[in-house]
Amino acid sequence: MTTHRPAAPAPLTRPPLLTRPLLLRFVSLLGSAVSFYLLLSVAPIYAQGTGGGGGAAGLATGALMAATVGGELGTPWLANRYGYRVVLGAGLVLLGAPALVLTLSSGLAWIVLICLLRGFGFALTVVAGGALTAALIPDERRGEGLALVGIVAGAPALGALPLGVWAARHFGYTPVAVAAGVAALAAVASVPGLPDGERGAGRGAGVLAGLRTPALARPALVFGASALVAGIIVTFLPLAVASASAGVVAAALFLQPLASTAARVAAGRIGDRRGAAGMVPPGVVLSAAGVLLTALTGHDVAVLAGVTVFGVGFGLLQNATLVLMYARVPRSGYGTVSALWNLAYDAGMGAGALGFGLVAGRTGYPWAFVLTAALLTAALPVALRDVRGASRSPGAVPGTE
Numbered sequence: 001m002t003t004h005r006p007a008a009p010a011p012l013t014r015p016p017l018l019t020r021p022l023l024l025r026f027v028s029l030l031g032s033a034v035s036f037y038l039l040l041s042v043a044p045i046y047a048q049g050t051g052g053g054g055g056a057a058g059l060a061t062g063a064l065m066a067a068t069v070g071g072e073l074g075t076p077w078l079a080n081r082y083g084y085r086v087v088l089g090a091g092l093v094l095l096g097a098p099a100l101v102l103t104l105s106s107g108l109a110w111i112v113l114i115c116l117l118r119g120f121g122f123a124l125t126v127v128a129g130g131a132l133t134a135a136l137i138p139d140e141r142r143g144e145g146l147a148l149v150g151i152v153a154g155a156p157a158l159g160a161l162p163l164g165v166w167a168a169r170h171f172g173y174t175p176v177a178v179a180a181g182v183a184a185l186a187a188v189a190s191v192p193g194l195p196d197g198e199r200g201a202g203r204g205a206g207v208l209a210g211l212r213t214p215a216l217a218r219p220a221l222v223f224g225a226s227a228l229v230a231g232i233i234v235t236f237l238p239l240a241v242a243s244a245s246a247g248v249v250a251a252a253l254f255l256q257p258l259a260s261t262a263a264r265v266a267a268g269r270i271g272d273r274r275g276a277a278g279m280v281p282p283g284v285v286l287s288a289a290g291v292l293l294t295a296l297t298g299h300d301v302a303v304l305a306g307v308t309v310f311g312v313g314f315g316l317l318q319n320a321t322l323v324l325m326y327a328r329v330p331r332s333g334y335g336t337v338s339a340l341w342n343l344a345y346d347a348g349m350g351a352g353a354l355g356f357g358l359v360a361g362r363t364g365y366p367w368a369f370v371l372t373a374a375l376l377t378a379a380l381p382v383a384l385r386d387v388r389g390a391s392r393s394p395g396a397v398p399g400t401e
Helices: 020-040 042-083 086-098 108-135 141-171 173-193 207-211 214-240 243-274 277-292 299-326 329-362 366-377 382-390
Strands: none
Touching: 020 042, 020 086, 020 108, 020 141, 020 173, 042 086, 042 108, 042 141, 042 173, 042 207, 042 329, 086 108, 086 173, 108 141, 108 329, 141 173, 141 243, 141 299, 207 214, 207 329, 214 243, 214 277, 214 299, 214 329, 214 366, 214 382, 243 277, 243 299, 277 299, 277 366, 277 382, 299 329, 329 366
């Protein structure tokens, strides 16, 4: 007599993360990032050579960022109308083609036009590409997946940014500009192999609709506050720390993104298991504490510790806020989330650099850092309210139902 035993339950398996579509998406992600960072510092230097000095350099960077922010506002509508693949491909072309002709003229108007086109193209790639990326990551591993994407997107900044400046000095501007153009244009070949993102059903699925939705606006506001500090550190730390500590500045500017990347990875793994919302308040507290330590600009150890602590908090917020926002919309709302989060990042960094300069001129750098820490702490009640509030169900963003 044969005894039939009940079948053992199938082991729980996590869905694969590194799928072929995601690896293919990394091609366009790397292409756009390399193209952007190769010229990020080179274009202002090239503009400075027109005779306009620092004003010309600032105008080049300002045009790039203004076009980026403006493009981020309009990309969800474009993606809803034409599809994410079309918008991503157009963004790569606008990022790459103008770079090829940057050095055809040294006139300031020409350089500003090139920067405007590239800024708009970059906005298309980060918003449409971000929405496509989120759709390729399993919901159960969203935090871990977005952390991995952050590493892939951030690595070119560590390599291409200094490489562009070095290559321009040794080989001239034209080879760097051509390399930036080729990097973006070559990545266009990967776009047709990507699945298209799900489109919203209405015209309201944009940034303004997201801002009217508290479940999205709260984490975006908190992240924007931390991005404000990131812009301050990158811009003013070399000026705030004594010139005798130039080596400390270099170390600090390396430690901050390193700590952010490590914290972003850790946040992704923890958030997938325990939830991302609980990491937002600690991220705010750590960020504010780091800025407060950095206010001790005359003490090298305090500066290094401060930017590292801030980096950890910033990394937690980078991952946790983005995970929360994607979790609160259906797939048709991913474009809105991508646009809103990137807008908070870029606008926060720009506002931080501008506002801190005005304040520091009146108070000095140490007190300006103290006031910045207090401003960041004011975001804590928003973070706590978001944790206590119930997560919004899919369809929370108007126009995405």
